[in-house]
Amino acid sequence: MKKSHISILFFASILSFAILISCDEEGLGSCTGCPDDAPYGAKGGDCYATLSACESNESGNCEICQ
Structure with a gap:
């Protein structure tokens, strides 16, 4: 029983970390x-x-920033 609680917490922390990274790259990067x-x-x-002038500088x- 105790082992299952630890594994649930481990997977929950991995999922939270993955969501945090994906939100940071897409949500704040625009x-x-x-x-x-x-x-x-x-x-x-x-x-x-x-676009070419932007990419070179x-x-x-x-991206389109309007």
């Missing part, structure tokens, strides 16, 4: 606020008119 004429950017970076971490 960017917003770029204008229509320069829609591409990276979190904490500048806005760019083209922001280490390839670009």
